[in-house]
Amino acid sequence: MDLKDKVIAITGAGRGIGRATAEKLASKGAKIAILDLDAESMKDAVAAIEALGSEARAYVCNVMDEEVVESTFAQIVTDFGAIHGLVNNAGILRDGMLIKVKDGKVVKKMSADNFGLVVDVHMKGAFLCAREAATHMVEAGVEDACIVNMSSIAYRGNFGQTNYSAAKAGLVAMTRVWAKELGKYNIRSAAVAPGVVETDMLHSMPEDALAAMTAQVPVKRIGKTDHIAQTIAFIFENDYVSGGCYDVNGGFVI
Secondary structure, three states: OOOOOEEHHHHHOHHHHHHHHHHHHHHHOOOEEEEEOOOOHHHHHHHHHOOOOOOOOHHHHHOOHHHHHHHHHHHHHHHHHHOOEEEEEEEEOOEEOOEEEEEEEEEEEEEEEHHHHHHHHHHHHHHHHHHHHHHHHHHOOOOOOOEEOOEEEHHHOOOOOOOHHHHHHHHHHHHHHHHHHHHHHOEEEOOOOOEEOOOOOHOOHHHHHHHHHOOOOOOOOOOOOOHHHHHHHHHHHHOOOOOEEEEOOOOOOO
16 A cells, blocks of 8 residues: 555554554655544644644544444545545553452452453454444445554463453454455455553553563563554555564563
């Protein structure tokens, strides 16, 4: 896909990996639809993309709300005239052990609400956004379109992340299903699984914990958001890439 003037929707694009991806694709000429719940961060992201000489619009969107997602994608097509790509990046963490035991007694359990919220944001949100994007892509008869799902190294199973690991593994599975189902409509699907990446959440960690985490990465450094953005750009630009999950983790495997 030549990204010049292509319309790419990115969820959770106000900051972090989503914003880095928006700027990377915009630098290649793509027009960006920014979806997030934080209006202020989206305002800054739009300004950054416009400074790169590209076009961007912001859409406040709760990816778990079916009606909101439907109306948002319809509005994107009205505003830009088409949609050629989607990056499902919106996410949330509610970490905790399945059960916490002390002196042979269970003193805490992961709540059903925290399990359901994480799964809904990642999986239901991606499902709804992909469904609506694919609908508009097919009806417009696009020649090359692509859906990228943001998974995580946690899809292999990570301690204290029953909900998050399940959701990220589910995204990889949906990626493969969509590659098979949508390929005949010229829609590709792929996933990216970041390892330890420098984000706001990472900066909140104690220095000793961050140092210990970095030491586990074979290349001995934390990834940058641009490393993930580069990978997503590669997926969009290589029109024979579909169905795979690309680990971007500096060699660190759970």
